[in-house]
Amino acid sequence: MGGYRGTRSRQVSNRPAAHGREVPTAVRSLMHDHWHTRTTRQRRIRLRATGAPSPRFAAHPRSHTAEDVDPRLRFPLSPALPSSDAIQSALATVLDPEIGKPITDLDMVESVHVRDDGSVDVNVLLTVSGCPMRDEITSRVSRAVSGVDGVRDVRVALGVMTPEQRTALHEKVRGGAAQRVIPFAQPGSMTRVYGIASGKGGVGKSSVTVNLAAAMARSGLSVGVLDADIYGHSVPRMLGIDRPPTQVEKMIMPPQAHGVRVISTGMFTRGNEPVTWRGPMLHRALEQFLSDVFWGDLDVLLLDLPPGTGDIAISLAQLVPTSELLLVTTPQLAATEVAERAGTIAVQTHQNVIGVVENMAYMPCPHCGERVDVFGEGGGAAVAERLTRVLGHDVPLLAQIPVDVRLRQGGDDGKPLVLSEPDSEAGKALRAVAERLTFRSRGLSGRSLGISPAGRA
Numbered sequence: 001m002g003g004y005r006g007t008r009s010r011q012v013s014n015r016p017a018a019h020g021r022e023v024p025t026a027v028r029s030l031m032h033d034h035w036h037t038r039t040t041r042q043r044r045i046r047l048r049a050t051g052a053p054s055p056r057f058a059a060h061p062r063s064h065t066a067e068d069v070d071p072r073l074r075f076p077l078s079p080a081l082p083s084s085d086a087i088q089s090a091l092a093t094v095l096d097p098e099i100g101k102p103i104t105d106l107d108m109v110e111s112v113h114v115r116d117d118g119s120v121d122v123n124v125l126l127t128v129s130g131c132p133m134r135d136e137i138t139s140r141v142s143r144a145v146s147g148v149d150g151v152r153d154v155r156v157a158l159g160v161m162t163p164e165q166r167t168a169l170h171e172k173v174r175g176g177a178a179q180r181v182i183p184f185a186q187p188g189s190m191t192r193v194y195g196i197a198s199g200k201g202g203v204g205k206s207s208v209t210v211n212l213a214a215a216m217a218r219s220g221l222s223v224g225v226l227d228a229d230i231y232g233h234s235v236p237r238m239l240g241i242d243r244p245p246t247q248v249e250k251m252i253m254p255p256q257a258h259g260v261r262v263i264s265t266g267m268f269t270r271g272n273e274p275v276t277w278r279g280p281m282l283h284r285a286l287e288q289f290l291s292d293v294f295w296g297d298l299d300v301l302l303l304d305l306p307p308g309t310g311d312i313a314i315s316l317a318q319l320v321p322t323s324e325l326l327l328v329t330t331p332q333l334a335a336t337e338v339a340e341r342a343g344t345i346a347v348q349t350h351q352n353v354i355g356v357v358e359n360m361a362y363m364p365c366p367h368c369g370e371r372v373d374v375f376g377e378g379g380g381a382a383v384a385e386r387l388t389r390v391l392g393h394d395v396p397l398l399a400q401i402p403v404d405v406r407l408r409q410g411g412d413d414g415k416p417l418v419l420s421e422p423d424s425e426a427g428k429a430l431r432a433v434a435e436r437l438t439f440r441s442r443g444l445s446g447r448s449l450g451i452s453p454a455g456r457a
């Protein structure tokens, strides 16, 4: 036992109570700790003498932390190895970013190996190779496992599921449901589905859609946007999404931004190619987006419809009969006439028109702050009034959104105004509409919608 010549080593023997004398428990414990520490320290000194670094210190810089040091002796103690139960529990808190369910439930954790030095190897199976979420999954797993007591290091290795494993996952996620089921059309669906419609193009329908979605997601709701505007799909750009969806078997995983899941017709066309789909094809595409996309448990689904009274609006009414329409118009006479025509389609489709949003309603003068009616005045109120008469239920004017350069800029930069400037006039008006759409009582129009309010009281 040469080498260590500390003062205290001479005061006590190597082993507590080795002399056969009665030693009080507290003292015995101190002696034991000291003995343990001493032998550990001797080992470390020997290693240092040979030029080798202390393996514990080299591999685990965390062993210097206060919890690891016995305050009485100021020497590090041996850490306990992490328990596999604790690691499993930590992994069960890791949600797949696209599916939103624990990776353990999805059988994505292939193996976990705890080494003697407290480092942990986790093998995770991705649904597809080149999964765009690989970095996010790796960091979520590392973060969760490194928080477990005793874990010194985490190594995450990524593999890819076999076709059989993918099929099993698909069935699990779909809950064994048959293909081509539109969850929002099922009895008891709690998802509110809104088609955002306009008569004319360029009135700000997509801008309103993304801002409503972002505001709803910010307030804690689970939100999806289906960009069905095949001629002018601009939703992904406005939300800053530049990656395509991933596909697992026949299931399409929508990319997400600002907490909003997005699918756009533009994600399925090459480059900036124009889409030349016609009626039946459009209907099938919409049906596929509604049924094959893994939307998860949505509170609200917003559909950015193409302008006009086109086929898509009719298809939406057929595929999701409980869907409702929100009309966007500018105050301009030309825009209000077509907006009204778009709204009256609801008479044929038996859809509820939840209200009218007047966009670009005015512009605050940059000098004096007074309202400048760039596109005229009162168009939104006029549309709301006429639709109330034609449809026989109250169609309110929900908001007047001013022209705001920051709203346009936010659309170009992928940062919705309701998030970057929530207290601007336009931001407040949009947030108020988002609230109105999610927190309202059933049967506004006096007819049963067969669904419950999406908002959480």
Ligand SMILES: Nc1ncnc2c1ncn2[C@@H]1O[C@H](COP(=O)(O)OP(=O)(O)OP(=O)(O)O)[C@@H](O)[C@H]1O
Binding pocket: 198, 200, 201, 202, 203, 204, 205, 206, 207, 208, 229, 232, 233, 234, 306, 307, 359, 360, 401, 402, 403, 404, 405, 407, 408, 409, 411, 412, 426
């Ligand atoms: N209130 C507003 N203030 C300033 N710019 C706005 C406002 N609303 C919309 N815009 C801008 O006007 C343009 C057209 O808006 P947007 O694309 O949202 O319209 P749209 O009705 O969806 O058009 P389309 O149907 O042709 O796709 C965009 O550049 C957008 O940033």
